Amino acid sequence: MGAEHLLDLQDLGKTYSTGAVRARILEGVEFTVDRGEFVCVVGPSGAGKTTLLKCIAGLTAPTTGRTLFEGEKVTEPPAKLAVIFQDYSRSLLPWLTVAKNIELPLQKARFPARERPGIIAEALANVGLEGKGGVYPWEMSGGMQQRAAIARGLAYQPDVLLMDEPFAAVDAQTRIDLEDLVLGMSRRLGMTVLFVTHDIDEAVYMADRVVVLSGTPAAVARDITVDLPGERDQVQTKNLPRYGELRAEVFGLIQAAKRPAMQRTETVPARRMVP
Amino acid sequence: MMATTTPGGWRLLLLRGWLPVTLVALWWTLSAGSEALYFPPLQEILTTLVDEWILGPRWRSDLLPSLANFTIGFGTSVLLGTALGVLLGMSPVMRALFAPVLTFFRSLPSPALIPIVLGILGLGAGMNVSLIVLGAVWPILLNTIDGVRSVDTQLREMVRSYRLSRRQIITHVVLPSAGPQIFAGYRIGLQIAIILIVVSEMVGATHGLGYYVLESQQLFMITQTWVGTILLGIIGYLLTLIFLRIERRVLRWQIRMRQATGAS
Numbered sequence: 001m002g003a004e005h006l007l008d009l010q011d012l013g014k015t016y017s018t019g020a021v022r023a024r025i026l027e028g029v030e031f032t033v034d035r036g037e038f039v040c041v042v043g044p045s046g047a048g049k050t051t052l053l054k055c056i057a058g059l060t061a062p063t064t065g066r067t068l069f070e071g072e073k074v075t076e077p078p079a080k081l082a083v084i085f086q087d088y089s090r091s092l093l094p095w096l097t098v099a100k101n102i103e104l105p106l107q108k109a110r111f112p113a114r115e116r117p118g119i120i121a122e123a124l125a126n127v128g129l130e131g132k133g134g135v136y137p138w139e140m141s142g143g144m145q146q147r148a149a150i151a152r153g154l155a156y157q158p159d160v161l162l163m164d165e166p167f168a169a170v171d172a173q174t175r176i177d178l179e180d181l182v183l184g185m186s187r188r189l190g191m192t193v194l195f196v197t198h199d200i201d202e203a204v205y206m207a208d209r210v211v212v213l214s215g216t217p218a219a220v221a222r223d224i225t226v227d228l229p230g231e232r233d234q235v236q237t238k239n240l241p242r243y244g245e246l247r248a249e250v251f252g253l254i255q256a257a258k259r260p261a262m263q264r265t266e267t268v269p270a271r272r273m274v275p
Numbered sequence: 276m277m278a279t280t281t282p283g284g285w286r287l288l289l290l291r292g293w294l295p296v297t298l299v300a301l302w303w304t305l306s307a308g309s310e311a312l313y314f315p316p317l318q319e320i321l322t323t324l325v326d327e328w329i330l331g332p333r334w335r336s337d338l339l340p341s342l343a344n345f346t347i348g349f350g351t352s353v354l355l356g357t358a359l360g361v362l363l364g365m366s367p368v369m370r371a372l373f374a375p376v377l378t379f380f381r382s383l384p385s386p387a388l389i390p391i392v393l394g395i396l397g398l399g400a401g402m403n404v405s406l407i408v409l410g411a412v413w414p415i416l417l418n419t420i421d422g423v424r425s426v427d428t429q430l431r432e433m434v435r436s437y438r439l440s441r442r443q444i445i446t447h448v449v450l451p452s453a454g455p456q457i458f459a460g461y462r463i464g465l466q467i468a469i470i471l472i473v474v475s476e477m478v479g480a481t482h483g484l485g486y487y488v489l490e491s492q493q494l495f496m497i498t499q500t501w502v503g504t505i506l507l508g509i510i511g512y513l514l515t516l517i518f519l520r521i522e523r524r525v526l527r528w529q530i531r532m533r534q535a536t537g538a539s
Contacts, residue, residue: 054432057436058436059432059435059436072529077435077436077437077438079438080437082436082437083432083433083436085429085432085433087429090423090428090429090430091429091433093430093447093448093451094528094529094532095451095454095529096447104435104437104439104443104447105438105439107438107440136528136531136532136535137530138535138536178414187378
C-alpha cells in the first residue's frame with residue numbers, strides 16, 4: 001500500500017461528554033485530500049467544522065476513526081501541517097513584530113538561522129506584505145493581520161494548510177481580496193489547502209472540491225468536484241451558469257439536512273452574488 | 276470623556292508639584308518655633324535628617340541594611356513567585372497538589388509569623404528577609420498562576436499546532452501574555468515588602484529604619500521619630516516610582532497597543 005492521499009479521513013467521529021450529557025458532533029466523516037488540491041469543507045454554523053479541523057490538525061483526539069496524514073495516523077500536530085485560525089487577533093502575538101511572529105515557529109533543525117530572513121521576506125511577499133516585517137500586528141488592519149498569519153503558515157513550509165473560516169472576521173471587500181490572494185498563492189506555490197467555511201459562495205468559488213458537511217451529528221453529505229475553469233475570477237466565474245448550479249446543489253444539501261422532517265425538495269433562491 | 280492632551284513640561288511639573296510644595300511650606304511655617312513635644316519644627320526635623328542620615332553615619336548603619344533586606348527579600352519573592360507561578364499555572368496536577376496550601380498561606384497575615392520566624396532565626400537580616408519573602412511571595416505567586424492560566428485558548432492551539440518548544444512557550448507566549456497580571460502581583464508584593472521592612476525591623480532588629488523609628492520614640496527623641504517616618508515615606512515613594520518605570524518599560528508593547536487601537 002502507498003500513501004496516495006495526503007490526507008485520509010477514515011470513519012472520523014467525535015463525541016463530547018460532560019457529565020451525563022453527551023454531544024455527538026461528528027460521525028463517520030470520510031474524505032480524502034490529494035497533494036495540490038484546494039478542498040473546501042462547507043457546512044452550517046455549529047455543524048462541527050472547527051471540531052473536524054481540530055481532529056485533522058491533531059489538536060483534539062477523535063472518539064472514533066482516524067486521520068492519516070502522509071500515510072501516518074495523526075496523534076499530535078504534525079510538523080508539515082499549518083493551521084490558519086479564524087481570529088487573527090488571537091493567533092498573532094501582539095508583543096512581537098510581524099517578522100518575529102513568523103520566525104517563532106521556525107525551528108533550528110529545519111530552518112537554519114541564516115536562512116530565516118530570506119524565508120520570512122519571501123512569505124511576506126507572497127501575501128503582499130513586503131517590508132512589513134518590523135510592524136506590530138495591532139498597527140495593521142484586520143485583513144493585513146490575517147495575511148501576516150497566513151505568511152507565518154507559509155514560512156513554516158507545510159505540506160498542507162488548514163484554514164478555519166479565515167475570512168469570517170474581515171469586511172466584505174477585504175474578504176474578496178483575501179479569497180483571490182489565497183487562491184493565487186495556492187496555485188502559484190502548488191500548495192494543498194483544506195479550507196473550512198460556512199459560506200457557500202466562498203466554497204464553490206475557491207475549491208477544486210467541495211465537501212458538504214451536514215446533519216447532527218455531522219457527516220459528509222456529498223463530495224462535489226467543482227468543474228469550473230481553473231482560473232477563477234470574482235465576476236466571470238460567478239456569472240457562469242455552472243457556478244449557479246453548483247452553489248444551488250450545495251445549498252440544497254445543507255437546507256435538506258437542516259430540516260429532515262420537512263419536504264426534501266427545496267427551491268433555491270435566485271441569488272447570484274456578483275461584486 | 277478624558278482630556279485627550281496631556282500637559283507636558285513646566286505645566287505638568289506645576290500641576291503635580293503645587294500640592295506637595297504647599298503642604299511642606301504650610302508645615303514649615305506652622306511648626307516654626309513649636310514647643311510641643313510631638314510636633315517639633317520642620318526645620319529641626321530636616322536639620323537632624325541631614326546631620327544624622329546624610330552627613331552622619333546612619334545611612335550606612337541603618338539605611339543600607341534596610342534597603343539590602345528589601346532588595347534581597349523582594350527580589351527573592353519575584354523570582355520564586357514567578358517561577359513557581361509559571362510551573363503551577365501550566366500544570367493542573369501541580370495546582371491540585373499545592374492549591375490548598377497556597378490558599379492557607381495567602382490567608383495568613385504575615386506579621387503573625389514574626390514570633391515563630393524570630394524564634395527560629397533569631398534577630399538579624401535572615402529573619403527580616405525571610406519575613407519579607409513570606410509576605411510578598413503569595414500575591415506574586417497567585418497572580419502569576421492566574422495570568423498563566425488565562426492565556427487565550429486559541430493562542431494555546433496556535434502554539435501546539437506550530438509545535439513550539441517548552442522554552443519558547445514560556446518566554447515568548449506565557450510570560451508576555453501573563454505579564455500585566457504578573458506585574459499587578461509584583462505591585463502588591465512591593466507594598467507588602469515595604470510594610471514588612473518596617474514591621475520586621477521594629478520587632479526583630481538592632482538597627483535599620485524600622486528599629487530607629489520605634490527606638491527613638493521610646494527614648495522620647497520625637498524629632499528622630501519624625502525623621503525616620505519621613506525617610507520611610509520617601510523611600511516607599513521612590514521604590515514605587517522605580518517599579519512603575521520598570522513596569523512601563525517591560526509592558527511597553529501593551530501601552531503602545533492600547534494607544535494605537537484606542538482600547539482601554
